[in-house]
Amino acid sequence: QVQLVESGGGLVQAGGSLRLSCAASGRTFGSTAMGWFRRAPGKEREFVATIGWSGANTYYADSVKGRFTISRDNAKNTLDLQMNSLKPEDTAVYYCAVAKVPGNPTIPAAFGSWGQGTQVTVSS
Numbered sequence: 001q002v003q004l005v006e007s008g009g010g011l012v013q014a015g016g017s018l019r020l021s022c023a024a025s026g027r028t029f030g031s032t033a034m035g036w037f038r039r040a041p042g043k044e045r046e047f048v049a050t051i052g053w054s055g056a057n058t059y060y061a062d063s064v065k066g067r068f069t070i071s072r073d074n075a076k077n078t079l080d081l082q083m084n085s086l087k088p089e090d091t092a093v094y095y096c097a098v099a100k101v102p103g104n105p106t107i108p109a110a111f112g113s114w115g116q117g118t119q120v121t122v123s124s
Contacts, residue, residue, distance in 0.1 A: 004114065031053050033053060035105070035111060
């Protein structure tokens with residue numbers, strides 16, 4: 001079982017930037033995709049971005065495309081999410097996760113290990 005710990009969340013003004021990080025321990029995850037999801041108050045958990053095991057393939061939700069960048073360092077067992085041009089609607093708890101199926105899944109059910117989440121709040 002892998003343990004995931006997110007960090008980097010906080011309060012930022014609209015238009016600002018944050019960089020989220022996810023540190024993994026327990027086992028290596030270099031052979032599986034990883035992703036970021038978020039849950040806003042009163043809403044379901046939604047897909048943000050996913051990255052393949054090699055880092056070559058990335059996918060983004062339309063709402064964050066062009067503003068967010070996902071990356072990973074398999075040697076350090078870390079996953080990052082660079083968030084630029086933040087909007088109030090990006091406010092949510094952000095979670096990192098490790099996929100339990102092949103490919104680059106985008107649904108929560110395809111991910112087997114989750115972090116505890118980090119709060120991102122964007123003020124207008």
